[in-house]
Amino acid sequence: MRFLAVLLVPLVLAEICPMENHAVCNTGHLACVCSVSQEDENPVPEVSCNALIARDLETGNFPVVSVEFTLKNSADALEEFPEEAFKDKISSSLRVDEEDIVVLRTSCQGTDDTITVQFVILKKDTNSSALPFAIEDLIDAQSITTRMKAMGHLDEIANLDVDSIEYTDELVDLEFDPSNLELIFKAVLLFLVFGFFFILGIWKLMKKGDEYADDLQKP
Template sequence: MLRWVLVLNLAALALGSMCPMEEHQICNGDSFEHKCVCAMTREESAPPEVSCNQLIDRDENGNFPVVSVTLKIDDSSEGREEWPEEDFVNKIASALRVDDEDVLVLRASCEGTDDTLVVQFAILKKDANSSDLPYDEDDFVDAISIAQRMKSMSHLAKIPDIPVESIEATEELVDIEFDSENSKLVYQAIGAGVFCIVSSILAIIVACRSKDYSDDLQKA
C-alpha cells in the first residue's frame, strides 16, 4: 500500500504545470512586429526577443492602460506545460469581434505562484500603424470599455478552459521579471513536506493494524 502511495505522490510532483514559469515567455509569436518577451525569469540566459515594454509608450511610472485577466489554475489545468496563448487570444477576439492580430498581449505571468496566471493585453484600433512603434494610448480601444464588455459575457467565465478569477481595466502592468527559482524551491519544499506527513500517517496506520493483528493471533 505504501509503495503505491509513494508512486502516486512522485507522479503528481512530476506532472508539468504552466505555473510557476521556469523560462522566458514569448507572446504574440505569430506576429513579426509584435513578437516579444512578456515574462522573464531571473536566469542567466538572455531573452530571445525584445521586451513587450518596447511596443508601448509607457508613462514616467511605467504604466499603460490594459485589460488584466486573472486566471485560476485548478485541477483541470494540471499537465499543461505552457499557457494556451493561441486559444486565449482566439476566444477574446471572437467575443469582442476583432481580429486575432489586433489582440496585443503584453504580459503573461504567474508572478511566482503555482495557481494564478495574469494576462494583460490591449486591443489595437484598425488604423494603428505597426511601423510606427512604440504604440501610444490612442492606438488602442479604451481598456475600461473592453473590460466592462467582457465582464458582461457569461461565456468568458473560462478563457479558454481555465476559470477566470477577475477581469479589470488597469494602468499598472505586472512586473515583467520574476524569480522562478525561489518559487520553485518553495513549492518543492511544500510538496515534499506534504508527502512526508501523508507517508508518516499511513505508516502509523499500517503499524497499528499489524500490531492488532499480532495481538489477535496471540490471543488465539
C-alpha cells in the same frame, strides 16, 4: 506518503506555472518577452514587451485589460499558456481582428495555481509597425473590460477558468522577485523532503542488513 506526494507534485510535473522558461508573446514584428523566468539561464530571446508601448515616464504605468486565470482544475495537461486559443476567444467575443490583440504579460507572479494575462487591442486604423503604441492607438481598455465582464460565457477562456477580469494601468513585473522569506521556505521544504527520503533509504538498507544477518544466524 500521500502528503509527501502532494508536496512533490509541483516539483516534478510540467505545468504552466511556475514558468521554467522565458515566455514570448505575439508573433512577427510584435513578438516580445512577456515574462522572464529566474530558472531560465538563457538570454531573453526577444525584446521586452515594454518596448511595444509608450508607458508613463514617471510611473511606468499603461492601461491594460488584466485577466486572472485559476489553474487548479483546468490546466493539468498544459505546459504553456495557450495564447492562440486565448486570442481566438477574445477576437470572436469582441468582434476584433486577432492580429490586433497584443499580449503584454503572462505572469504566474510566484504562484503555482494562477496566471495573469494583460493585453491591449489596436484600433483598426493603427499602424502596427509604428512602435511604441500610444494610448490613442488602442481601443479603450476600460470599455473592453466592461464589455468582457458583461459576457457570461467568458468565465472560461481557452479552456482555462477565469477568476477575474479587471481594468488596470499597473503592469505586472516582467520578472517576479520573490521575497527572501519565500525563498527560505522553499529551500527548507526541499531539504526536509529529500532529507526524509535519504533517511528512509538508509533505514531500509539497515533493515535489509539486519534481516540478512538473522538469516545467517539461523541453524
